[in-house]
Amino acid sequence: MPARNPALRHVLTHLLTPLLMCVGMGLAYLGAFAHPEPHHLPVAVVGSGAEAKVFAQTVKDKAGDALDVRTLDDRSDAVGLLKTRDIDGAYVLAGKGAGAPELIVASAGSDTTVSVVQKIFTPVAAEQGEPLKVTDVVPTVDDDPTGQGLFFLLVALSIGSYASVAVLGGAGAALRMRARALLVVGVSGVVSLIGAAFAGPLFHLAHTNLWGLWGMAWLYSAGILFIGVGLHTFLKRWTTLGVMVLFVMLNFTSSGGIFRPELQNGFFGTLHAFWNGAGFVEGARSLIYFGHHDLARNLWTLVAWLAVGLVVTGIAALAEHRRERTTPARHAAPAPAATPASPVAAAPEENAEENAGENAEENAGEDAVEEELEETVGV
Structure with a gap:
């Protein structure tokens, strides 16, 4: 049936583009966003002595490849690494006898990353019997x-x-x-x-x-x-x-x-x-x-x-x-010589043919743009 109907074949051919877009968008968006999970997410544990090293190793063992954990001695070092985007979060161990653990983040880098880091370390703080304090050292503007x-x-x-x-x-x-x-x-x-x-x-x-x-x-x-x-x-x-x-x-x-x-x-x-x-x-x-x-x-x-x-x-x-150089120039066929009896009648015919050619070229260009814009905006 399509072979016998050029108009239908034309429509079916153009439908191929939006269908391919549908497949491509589904593969891309679902492949990228459907199942986010951390892979070697860089974080730090802030503390001194063997306790901090043991704690960091424990977190690393539980997380596996999800986290890359390093230890830092000073809180200021963690803030500096967050501002240079070398880490996505820093867990500051609570002091002996008082204080609560603190999680330092930079939400301007990525709000979703901050959410993941909080989900990781909130249960860790709960196991220590302390509420988790969250400090954002690089917040976004209030309008965003x-x-x-x-x-x-x-x-x-x-x-x-x-x-x-x-x-x-x-x-x-x-x-x-x-x-x-x-x-x-x-x-x-x-x-x-x-x-x-x-x-x-x-x-x-x-x-x-x-x-x-x-x-x-x-x-x-x-x-x-x-x-x-x-x-x-x-x-x-x-x-x-x-x-x-x-x-x-x-x-x-x-x-x-x-x-x-x-x-x-x-x-x-x-x-x-x-x-x-x-x-x-x-x-x-x-x-x-x-x-x-x-x-x-x-x-x-x-x-x-x-x-x-x-x-x-x-x-x-x-x-x-x-x-342009290799395509042979298209020469218009010579117009038939006007007979002496009708020198004026030939002019309207020539003008009509010229106008028809110009209109055809203009309409073809407009049709091409409209087709492409419909495909673009349609998605």
Whole structure:
């Protein structure tokens, strides 16, 4: 039946993309978020003498590979390691005769990680017959109590960026690659300004360093757009699926915005080390909360993705130029000579044919953009 009905075959072919997106999103999101559990979560036990070492070894033996436990002599050392994000929690042993055990955390690094650390050490304190005191040395701003606002900012920037790929790749296909590249710079600048407005005056996610966050958003958005526009030359209507895989399925899940890599399986934990979403989220946390610690590495991650985008766009430009040179020029068939009896009647026919050709090209471009946008927004 489909072979005999071109319209139905066209619909079924286009349904393949959203179905593949459904499968991909399910595998990615459920694989990354459905069963979080700690893997080598770095924590510390603060105390002196043999008692602290024995306690730390006991915790390690019970936790197995879930925790990486070290011992520290001073509480100030633990606070310093939390502020440099070398550990995710520090359990301070109670003093002899008085006092309660204390758990030191930095919730700005990850609220879900703090919850896991508390679940681990609350029963430990209960076994000692003492309530657990929790101290947050790097809290989030009051306007973003869970610290996940930066993740949702990432989502907004990503959607604005990869959805624009459909327009620049479809409607912009008639433009030279240089013109499309200039549009990418402009569009990514606008997307980043929208993101800065969300993070600053609208939702107050960033009480400081707003312009630095805007610059990071521009780098992030430009990287996605350059990669997407470059890929469109080769993937055509499959570009939407390609950018969804790169910048949604693999990107959101490995960004660390919901669960840090210590709570995920090895695949997404490995992606976190170099994927662009992780570079933005962790860079924003470093910029706003952790005194710019490790900011340079995250910036270089974003710069590397932008460089990849420039390379892909450059390759696409060369491919298009070569295609134009090798494709034989299409010459219109010579129009029949007008007879002396009807020199004026031929003009309307020529104008009608010319207008029909222009309208066909324009409608084809609009249809291509609409199809890609429907597939993008539909997800």
